[in-house]
Amino acid sequence: MTHQAEVSGEDILRQRLRDAQFRVTPGRLRVFRALQSHAAPVTIQTLADELTEDGLNLTTVYRVMEAFVALSVAHPTLIGHQTVGYELVEPFRPHHDHLVCSVCGQVVDIYECGLNAALAAMSRGGGYQVEFHQVELHGVCAECSSDGNHGV
Amino acid sequence: MTHQAEVSGEDILRQRLRDAQFRVTPGRLRVFRALQSHAAPVTIQTLADELTEDGLNLTTVYRVMEAFVALSVAHPTLIGHQTVGYELVEPFRPHHDHLVCSVCGQVVDIYECGLNAALAAMSRGGGYQVEFHQVELHGVCAECSSDGNHGV
DNA sequence: TTATTTGCAAAGCGTTTGCATTGGG
DNA sequence: CCCAATGCAAACGCTTTGCAAATAA
Numbered sequence: 198m199t200h201q202a203e204v205s206g207e208d209i210l211r212q213r214l215r216d217a218q219f220r221v222t223p224g225r226l227r228v229f230r231a232l233q234s235h236a237a238p239v240t241i242q243t244l245a246d247e248l249t250e251d252g253l254n255l256t257t258v259y260r261v262m263e264a265f266v267a268l269s270v271a272h273p274t275l276i277g278h279q280t281v282g283y284e285l286v287e288p289f290r291p292h293h294d295h296l297v298c299s300v301c302g303q304v305v306d307i308y309e310c311g312l313n314a315a316l317a318a319m320s321r322g323g324g325y326q327v328e329f330h331q332v333e334l335h336g337v338c339a340e341c342s343s344d345g346n347h348g349v
Numbered sequence: 350m351t352h353q354a355e356v357s358g359e360d361i362l363r364q365r366l367r368d369a370q371f372r373v374t375p376g377r378l379r380v381f382r383a384l385q386s387h388a389a390p391v392t393i394q395t396l397a398d399e400l401t402e403d404g405l406n407l408t409t410v411y412r413v414m415e416a417f418v419a420l421s422v423a424h425p426t427l428i429g430h431q432t433v434g435y436e437l438v439e440p441f442r443p444h445h446d447h448l449v450c451s452v453c454g455q456v457v458d459i460y461e462c463g464l465n466a467a468l469a470a471m472s473r474g475g476g477y478q479v480e481f482h483q484v485e486l487h488g489v490c491a492e493c494s495s496d497g498n499h500g501v
Numbered sequence: 502t503t504a505t506t507t508g509c510a511a512a513g514c515g516t517t518t519g520c521a522t523t524g525g526g
Numbered sequence: 527c528c529c530a531a532t533g534c535a536a537a538c539g540c541t542t543t544g545c546a547a548a549t550a551a
Contacts, residue, residue: 266430273427273430273431274427275425275426275427275433278418278425278433279425279433281427281430281431281433294471296471296477298477299480305477307471311467311470311471312464312467312468312471315463315464315467316464316484316486318463324490324491324494325448325450325486325488325489325490325491326488326489326494327486327487327488328451328487328488328489329487329488330484330485330486330487331484331485331487332468332471332482332483332484332485333482333483333484334468334471334477334479334482335479335480335481335482335483336477336478336479336480336481337477337478337480338476338477339476339477342476342478
């Protein structure tokens with residue numbers, strides 16, 4: 198009778214940190230949890246606002262995020278026109294793409310994505326080994342196209 | 350016998366500027382031409398390096414780009430992890446997507462994209478009117494996967 | 502114990518803003 | 527002519543860096 202152990206995202210993170218000779222520190226765990234608690238991509242600034250209240254340093258948030266990107270725990274995304282946000286990637290959260298409203302800026306996640314075959318075809322020929330994809334559909338959301346809304 | 354006039358990108362730009370009550374100025378034309386001369390997305394910094402030699406002010410480049418984004422002449426894209434670059438959009442240049450090498454950072458444009466049907470399906474249900482899409486495939490290019498290259 | 506990580510403060514630098522001048526319509 | 531656009535310089539704010547103290551392993 199085998200007992201299938203639960204493997205949490207945090208366990209995977211710990212493992213991945215150790216494998217790369219990075220230490221498992223409270224700061225890294227806190228940033229990770231903060232990322233988990235957000236559905237949409239978040240800026241460093243937003244994370245810091247939440248975490249510095251608990252005594253975590255802003256510089257540390259930057260450094261932790263740098264490590265997370267290097268270890269493919271999180272990746273950057275463009276929010277709006279100039280802002281870079283971060284979000285967890287697989288296996289820390291399911292893969293998804295974005296529907297971005299160009300009027301109000303709202304970002305909706307799309308989890309159902311039947312693009313894998315088509316995307317694989319697109320990458321053929323160049324000899325690329327595709328690791329992940331990111332699709333952004335820009336348009337106007339239902340709400341903004343109904344009311345005469347002109348901005349956030 | 351009708352004479353089909355050629356309509357250049359610059360003509361369309363002029364028209365679009367006038368329609369929005371923006372003036373057609375040398376600065377705007379120069380930034381536009383600079384964008385046209387680049388195949389890949391370029392940073393403001395790069396544009397400025399090219400244009401300030403000709404006496405164009407850095408601040409002006411920022412302001413022109415702001416106008417271009419507002420008028421949907423150009424749009425921002427994430428280059429690498431932290432950098433925002435800009436490129437012209439349709440009809441100023443044909444729509445395309447990106448193949449990004451995560452090792453060397455090289456960006457290859459993909460012009461053949463059979464995703465329109467699939468993307469339309471993805472956006473259904475939310476009531477979004479999709480204006481354009483942006484697909485990024487991240488992976489390792491042929492060169493980087495053959496030699497043991499570890500970064501730019 | 503030892504190398505990594507963190508906190509703090511200062512430096513760095515890309516971006517924005519104010520205002521006088523220039524110039525497009 | 528008038529209002530928008532530009533240039534210039536200063537202000538701003540995000541990000542990075544250096545170094546000493548704290549701490550994971």
